[in-house]
Amino acid sequence: MTLKLYNTLTRKKEEFAPIDPENVRMYVCGPTVYDFAHIGNARPIIVFDVLFRLLRQIYGADHVTYVRNITDVDDKINARAAEEGVSINAVTDRTIKQFHADIKALGVLEPSVEPRATEHIGEMKAMIEDLVERGHAYVAEDHVLFSVSSMDDYGLLSNRTVEEMEAGARVEVAAYKRDAMDFVLWKPSGEGEPAWDSPCKIPTRGRPGWHIECSAMADKHLGEVFDIHGGGVDLVFPHHENEIAQSRCAHGTKAMANVWMHNGFLQVEGEKMSKSLGNFITVNELLKDWPGEVLRFNMLKTHYRQPIDWTVKGLEEAHKVLRDFYTIAQEFREEPAPHWEVVEALSDDLNTPWVRAILSKLKKENDFKSIAGSLSFMGFSVDLAKLNGQDISDAETTVKIDALIHARLAARAENNWAEADRIRDELVEMGIQLKDGKNPETGMMETIWEIKR
Ligand code: AMP
Ligand code: ZN
Numbered sequence: 001m002t003l004k005l006y007n008t009l010t011r012k013k014e015e016f017a018p019i020d021p022e023n024v025r026m027y028v029c030g031p032t033v034y035d036f037a038h039i040g041n042a043r044p045i046i047v048f049d050v051l052f053r054l055l056r057q058i059y060g061a062d063h064v065t066y067v068r069n070i071t072d073v074d075d076k077i078n079a080r081a082a083e084e085g086v087s088i089n090a091v092t093d094r095t096i097k098q099f100h101a102d103i104k105a106l107g108v109l110e111p112s113v114e115p116r117a118t119e120h121i122g123e124m125k126a127m128i129e130d131l132v133e134r135g136h137a138y139v140a141e142d143h144v145l146f147s148v149s150s151m152d153d154y155g156l157l158s159n160r161t162v163e164e165m166e167a168g169a170r171v172e173v174a175a176y177k178r179d180a181m182d183f184v185l186w187k188p189s190g191e192g193e194p195a196w197d198s199p200c201k202i203p204t205r206g207r208p209g210w211h212i213e214c215s216a217m218a219d220k221h222l223g224e225v226f227d228i229h230g231g232g233v234d235l236v237f238p239h240h241e242n243e244i245a246q247s248r249c250a251h252g253t254k255a256m257a258n259v260w261m262h263n264g265f266l267q268v269e270g271e272k273m274s275k276s277l278g279n280f281i282t283v284n285e286l287l288k289d290w291p292g293e294v295l296r297f298n299m300l301k302t303h304y305r306q307p308i309d310w311t312v313k314g315l316e317e318a319h320k321v322l323r324d325f326y327t328i329a330q331e332f333r334e335e336p337a338p339h340w341e342v343v344e345a346l347s348d349d350l351n352t353p354w355v356r357a358i359l360s361k362l363k364k365e366n367d368f369k370s371i372a373g374s375l376s377f378m379g380f381s382v383d384l385a386k387l388n389g390q391d392i393s394d395a396e397t398t399v400k401i402d403a404l405i406h407a408r409l410a411a412r413a414e415n416n417w418a419e420a421d422r423i424r425d426e427l428v429e430m431g432i433q434l435k436d437g438k439n440p441e442t443g444m445m446e447t448i449w450e451i452k453r
Contacts, residue, residue: 001058001340001343001344001347002015002016002347003015003016003054003055003058003347004016004347004348004349005228005259005261005349005350006261006305006349007258007259007260007261008157008236008260008261008262009156009157009259009260011159013349014259016227016259018059018227019225019226019227019258021059021063022063023063023064023065024055024059024063024064024065024227024228025064025065025067025222025223025226025227025228026048026051026052026055026064026065026066026067026222026226026227026228026229026230027067027068027069027214027217027218027221027222027226027228027229027230027257028044028048028066028067028068028111028229028230028231029044029068029069029071029214029230029231029232029235029239029240030068030069030070030071030114031070031071031095031099032071032074032076032077032210033070033071033072033077033091033092033095033096033099034074034076034077034079034080034091034092034095035080035095036095036098036102036282036283036284037098037099037102037103037282037283037284038273038280038281038282038283039266039268039273039281039282039283039286039295039310040232040265040266040273041283042102042103042106042283042295042299043232043263043264043266043299043304043308044230044231044232044263045068045103045106045108046106046108046296046299046300047230047263047299047300047304047350048066048068048230048261049107049108049109049379050300050346050350050352050378050379051228051230051261051350052064052066052109052111053109053377053378053379054343054346054347054350057338057343057377058343058347064112065112065113065221065222066111066112066113067111067112067113067114067115067217067218067221067222068111068113068114069114069115069116069117069213069214069217070096070114070115070116070117071117071210071213072092072096072116072117072118073117073118073194073207073208073213074210077091077092078192078193078194082192088194098284102282102283102284102287103283104292105283105287105292106283106292106293106295106296107292107293107296107379107380107381108379109379113221115217115220115221117208117213117217118194120213120216120217120220121196121208123216123217123219123220124186124208124212124213124215124216125186125196125198125199125208126199126216127212127215127216127219127246127250128144128185128186128199128200128208128212129199129200130250131144131146131185131246131249131250132144132199132200134249134250134252135147135150136150136151136245136249136250137150137185138178139200139202140176140177140178141176142187142188142198142202142203142204142206143176143184143185143186143187143188143206144184144185144186144199144200144202145176145177145178145182145183145184145185146182146183146184146185146242146245146246146249147178147179147182148162148179148181148182148183148245149162149178149179150249151245151248151249154181154241154245155241156244157236157237157240157241157244157260158236158237158241160237162181165181165237166180166181183209183211183238183242184209185208185209185211185212185246186198186199186200186202186206186207186208186209186212187206187207187209188202188204188205188206189204189205189206189207193207194207195207210239211238211239211242211243211246212246214239214243215243215246215247215250215256218243218247218256218257219247219250219251224247224251224253224256225251225253225255225256225257225258226256226257226258227257227258227259228257228258228259228260228261229243229256229257229259229260229261230260230261230262230263231262231263232262232263232265233262233263233264233265234265235262236260236262240260243256244256262305263304263305264302264304264305264306264307264308265307265308266307266308266309266310267307267308267309267310268281268309268310268311269309269310269311269312270309270311281310283295290315290319291319291386291387291388291389293322293380293381293386293387294315294318294319294322294387295315296379296380297318297321297322297380298310298314298315298318300352300355300356300378301314301318301352301353301356302352302353303349303350303351303352303353304350304352305349321356322380322387323384323387323388323429324363325359325363325371325375325382326375326382326383326384326387327384327428327429328363328368328371329368329369329371329372329375329382330372330382330383330384330428330431330433331368331372331433332368332369332371332372332373332382333372333376333381333382333383335369335372335373335376336373336376336377337373337377338370338373338374338377338378339358339362339367339370339371339373339374341358342355342358342359342370342374342377342378343377345358346378355374355378358374359371359374359375362374383431384428384429384430384431385430385431385432386431388429388430388431401427401430401432401449404423404426404427405427405434405447405449407423408420408423408424408427408434408447409447411423427449432449432450433449433450434447434448434449435447435448435449435450
């Protein structure tokens, strides 16, 4: 089966050919940890988790390295710490813990490596010095800047010339920049800002720019040139364009990554999500009302490159469809294999809407085992009890289950089969399986129940 991926760099869907099939390498820009992850942030996490699972399926679980970083040096983090009067570490530590808990609920696998920017300052400084040495960067007023004009093909990813970018840029140009498009690799730190000894013999202490963080971490964990680099579409320019410029110029290579993938944006009930509009929703808040798997399923209903309109109506529909699939696929939950058509659809640039159509087709064909295998392959538990958010072990639920079982036995005693079946379905929805049989000791008919997990 061939894997095809849309490459932002060439603006085409291309057949994927890894540099080394023994070690397929992917880097995805992770969160800047100053606040709860919002549902837009969850999109690349879920989308690239599906790709990670697919790559593991195709090349073998031990032959894929997935790096998703944590940006824990950023001015937004400093601002948040100052605002709350707490240390920077206090902000990043609690945000990282929350982030991990939130995305675990979304059924996301851990990446192979999750590097933190603060643990790679040495690599960043070394890369900055290489860039200066090679004539691609310069020191000015205790900053180090990347010189865009030192590169003859800057702008390939966003497909714009430097002239077009300059015309579009409204930023005020700092006096120390030689060229308006030059960007910061290192900057001096003020009072209360995180600071390290600077590279290039700069006397004041400072901190790295955002773009160099990813270039250095990708190089350290994946090498100079690797297979796939991903993130949201907002990162194409300037972040990814600048990562490419830094990495290629520092290493003298033609590429940083061969395939560049970008997920589309998510908006809420038809509007751009923003704090000022009051429609900013965090994953954490959503998880109070919806099982994580419903959020995941809703996210994958739309193809990853299309914009998503995130609505309550959509979530309700996702919940219903997922519950229907779980109800019929329950008993095959341990079935690990995805249906080949599902792998084929995902291999077509992660065509998840097509996967959904295949699942419906499998349902019509009564192939529940393939539904279970395909859903669990894509990160779903296929566990009705979990989906219904019930802790079946709790005493109250046990009482309810016993009452339902008695009501069902009473209905059967009256030959009311419709009612008996309805109750059985209700129990199945709760993740309960019934077994009817004669008690060998008393010779009486009785029903035992067990939780399907
Ligand atoms: P940030 O923490 O802002 O650097 O963003 C982390 C990731 O979330 C990046 O890959 C962004 O492109 C992505 N992202 C942020 N907002 C949205 C959104 N509304 N829709 C989709 N992706 C987003
Ligand atoms: Zn990045």
